[in-house]
Amino acid sequence: MNSQQSVLDHLYIQNTVTKLYWAFDAHRLDILREEVFASNILVDYTALFGGDPNHRGREELIGIWRSLMDKIEASQHIITGILPHIEESPTSAGFQDPTRVSANVTAYLRKKSSDGRVLESRNGGRLELEVTKETDSQTMNPWRIAKMKAIPVWDEGGKEFWQAQ
Secondary structure, X not given: OOHHHHHHHHHHHXXXXXXXXXXXXXXXXXXXXXXXXXXXXXXXXXXXXXXXOEEEEHHHHHHHHHHHHHHOOEEEEEEEEEEEOOOOOOOOOOOOOOEEEEEEEEEEEEEEOOOOOEEEEEEEEEEEEEEEEOOOOOOOOXXXXXXXXXXXXXXXXXXHXXXXX
């Protein structure tokens, strides 16, 4: 494996994953669109909300996240332990495409209910991601998130938070 390309891919993948929730918290839909999401994403938040995993187009997922942002007064996500799973072959240059990535996430969300109460949700868990290279990328970093699976570990206030109007 080309060690320089491997190091560069590792940094690019960490950068893409870090931007995921930074852009959400900063309401930077442009960054989600141009630097984070692949053109099609498999989203599996079934452990949080039930239902089934869904395939979403980039613009559809951004629209869903925009509606979530509109309901939340404040959010802060802390993402750590971003670990790309290296599946190397001696003849390849850099990471395999696609590449699996694991990360830890802690989230704080705050909103006001229709009756004026302040509601808060705090939770933490892991993300299992898959990133892929998109060749039409306008940035030097071609890695984009193509699969997201949330694995909750703990939650305080989540159900009431999401059910309240």
